[in-house]
Amino acid sequence: GDSVTQMEGPVTLSEEAFLTINCTYTATGYPSLFWYVQYPGEGLQLLLKATKADDKGSNKGFEATYRKETTSFHLEKGSVQVSDSAVYFCALRGYGGSQGNLIFGKGTKLSVKP
């Protein structure tokens, strides 16, 4: 079945460092891909998404490109801030179906130190 694999955490960076969180997927057809973020004590919120190959999602300085040839959707940010400390989840929605079901990776905890 469909699955998502993302890099294990935790990841600790200094402020202004470059961030990459790897995400790869296994799916039939053409899934849509998402990154969600969970700040401490809160629920998840959508960070960015891409619905077809070569699409680039971007938001709040974060970017991810849908790479069908490598089945990847890596999250990047050029200069992280302390406020980016959170848990990041990669997710996919399989092609077809109208229920909006998502399959999530296990999450990567990011800590940014001043």
Place this chain on the structure above:
Amino acid sequence: DVKVTQSSRYLVKRTGEKVFLECVQDMDHENMFWYRQDPGLGLRLIYFSYDVKMKEKGDIPEGYSVSREKKERFSLILESASTNQTSMYLCASTGGGQVIREQYFGPGTRLTVT
């Protein structure tokens, strides 16, 4: 401003108790979901509902049931709580149809079963 609310942020129950977790959304969404979130396991889908009175099992439905009597409300029921159901429970909702829409999450209920 879209909103998914959950009845409690923190809940402590005893083994064997019947537990109700309530979720309400104000976006007129067709689809609603219950997940549990555990460290190292990410989010796992318990049940979802794509219409009033309709429900589908997710990946880990054992020990849980759900109720959706009104479109805006989706309840998760633990018939006889056990310690292995101690977890963070997240509710989410999304609109129906084939358009790729994000899931909106509530803040979560941290349930402890003693």
